[in-house]
Amino acid sequence: MIIPVKTPAGGYDIVLERGALANAAEYLPADKKAFVVTDDGVPGKWVQMVTQALPQAAVHVFPQGEGSKNLTTWQGILQAMLAADMTRRDAVVAVGGGVAGDMAGFAAACYMRGIPFINIPTTLLSQVDSSIGGKTAVDFEGTKNIVGAFYQPQRVIIDPDVLGTLPARHVAAGLAEALKMAFIYDKKLFEDMEKAGAAAMTDPDLLQEIIRGSLLIKRDVVEQDVLEKGLRKCLNFGHTLGHAVEAAAGGILLHGECVAMGMIPLTAPALRPRLKKALAAYGLQTDIPYTAEALRPYLVHDKKRGAGTITAVCVEEVGRFVLREMTPEELLALL
Numbered sequence: 050m051i052i053p054v055k056t057p058a059g060g061y062d063i064v065l066e067r068g069a070l071a072n073a074a075e076y077l078p079a080d081k082k083a084f085v086v087t088d089d090g091v092p093g094k095w096v097q098m099v100t101q102a103l104p105q106a107a108v109h110v111f112p113q114g115e116g117s118k119n120l121t122t123w124q125g126i127l128q129a130m131l132a133a134d135m136t137r138r139d140a141v142v143a144v145g146g147g148v149a150g151d152m153a154g155f156a157a158a159c160y161m162r163g164i165p166f167i168n169i170p171t172t173l174l175s176q177v178d179s180s181i182g183g184k185t186a187v188d189f190e191g192t193k194n195i196v197g198a199f200y201q202p203q204r205v206i207i208d209p210d211v212l213g214t215l216p217a218r219h220v221a222a223g224l225a226e227a228l229k230m231a232f233i234y235d236k237k238l239f240e241d242m243e244k245a246g247a248a249a250m251t252d253p254d255l256l257q258e259i260i261r262g263s264l265l266i267k268r269d270v271v272e273q274d275v276l277e278k279g280l281r282k283c284l285n286f287g288h289t290l291g292h293a294v295e296a297a298a299g300g301i302l303l304h305g306e307c308v309a310m311g312m313i314p315l316t317a318p319a320l321r322p323r324l325k326k327a328l329a330a331y332g333l334q335t336d337i338p339y340t341a342e343a344l345r346p347y348l349v350h351d352k353k354r355g356a357g358t359i360t361a362v363c364v365e366e367v368g369r370f371v372l373r374e375m376t377p378e379e380l381l382a383l384l
């Protein structure tokens with residue numbers, strides 16, 4: 050299926066289809082020179098399916114993991130693009146999770162002030178969330194996603210079958226982000242996910258439905274608020290405390306795992322058991338394993354902070370959210 054996304058510059062299509070990579074030639078510009086950016090954790094067979102459809106492709110591989118999401122890796126990509134004589138007539142193609150997508154997107158945004166970018170997300174988190182909306186960034190001086198650009202892809206190609214090789218922990222982390230979107234925006238999707246429970250982790254058809262539902266929510270939100278000036282802040286539900294947990298954990302917890310924990314304190318107490326049960330079905334931990342004291346330094350540096358306060362996204366009813374300005378102390382008091 051094709052999900053069109055409108056942007057101020059026109060828009061792009063999301064192709065969502067089981068087996069899309071096996072038919073990649075249908076969706077990729079075979080006549081263009083392509084610069085494929087991936088990391089060494091993405092199974093080679095997915096990258097090969099893409100390069101087979103792109104006869105003039107150069108492939109750039111960087112080491113997997115959040116530790117690579119920095120300006121050194123970004124510079125390496127730009128150097129290789131220059132060496133490959135890339136021009137604005139060519140295209141950068143990301144094949145990988147949120148890290149590969151963010152790195153390739155930010156390089157595409159900057160090289161020659163912007164060259165075409167195609168995103169092929171291969172983790173569930175990147176399929177439901179990071180591959181659409183046009184945010185690209187690297188971590189800098191210990192702060193996550195602090196240097197980056199809004200840069201829209203020309204196309205996003207999502208094949209749920211690639212999730213067959215993704216470790217269960219990463220599938221669960223992606224489902225946490227999908228559940229987040231349903232919980233703030235779409236009661237029906239939340240109920241469907243509750244009903245599917247753990248089966249969603251291994252059933253590609255259920256996963257495709259969840260990806261579709263999440264993409265429709267994210268599209269609705271980003272079309273209304275391209276530059277994250279208002280509505281789009283709702284997608285940060287669970288992220289303010291989640292980012293602090295992620296930083297305190299020093300890399301041992303996945304982003305989605307931290308978001309799962311970060312959602313609970315900002316949910317109305319009566320609703321918490323329901324959200325916890327839905328997350329626990331994926332094997333996700335829902336209690337924050339740190340004290341307020343341990344998290345305080347990380348909240349103070351949250352880049353989404355305004356003058357002394359943080360815009361916190363709260364849920365009091367499934368499918369709806371409210372934005373509240375809270376001080377770090379008020380947030381920590383919820384723990």
Ligand SMILES: NC(=O)c1ccc[n+]([C@@H]2O[C@H](COP(=O)([O-])OP(=O)(O)OC[C@H]3O[C@@H](n4cnc5c(N)ncnc54)[C@H](O)[C@@H]3O)[C@@H](O)[C@H]2O)c1
Pocket residue numbers: 088089090091092095113114115118145146147148149151171172173174175178179180181182183184185186193194211212213214215216219304
């Ligand atoms: N731009 C945005 O709007 C946005 C939104 C949310 C998150 N993010 C960013 O996304 C990143 C997290 O993304 P992620 O969770 O995808 O992590 P990731 O990109 O690090 O991928 C996780 C791991 O899975 C491996 N992998 C990828 N595809 C695979 C597959 N099909 N089978 C087996 N292994 C595979 C990768 O090599 C990596 O080791 C963070 O840096 C976060 O800041 C960006």
